Amino acid sequence: MTNEELIAALRDADAVKYGEFELSHGGTSDYYVDKYLFETDPHCLELIARAFAERVGEKKLAGVALGGVPLVAVTSVETGNPYVIARKQQKDYGTANLVEGRLTEGEEVVVLEDIATTGQSAADAVEALRDAGATVNRVLVVVDREEGATENLAEYDVELESLLTATELLDAE
Helix, strand or coil, X not given: CCHHHHHHHHHHCCCEEEEEEECCCCCEEEEEECHHHHHCCHHHHHHHHHHHHHHHCXXXXXXXXXXXXXXXXXXXXXXXXXXXXXXXXXXCCCCCCCEECCCCCCCEEEEEEEEECXXXXXXXXXXXXXXXXXXXXXXXXXXXXXXXXXXXHHCCCCEEEEEEEHHHHHHCC
């Protein structure tokens, strides 16, 4: 898959919006990549799953709830690799786990996420996974907004890899 194919699919899904948007970390932006539009589009999911599959090897996968869950599920199906889900917070019922699914002490895990701005939600997932016994060195995202995620994750000794950067996505008009 080429970047052009993924960019075209995201645009066809109307996932790239322009205007004034508030972001989850509190900042604002003149564009927004609507993950729910591309994560509910079968063609986008297929392209993302193939692209992630080329990069994950035979490692266990982890999806960051909520946005990373559809991505990790389709990538798991594409690769045959099992996955776990990293919650943003513990639920106060059932098992009260931050990491759902089977994880073995010392198991190497690759985290899949939708969009990285500051990278904090991915960093929180990395910490939860490490606390649960995983070894985590990489986070793969669909779009890196290039607003500090690479540097933030580096502080956790984690490499950020993206399928697309915001520059690539926005320059492809």
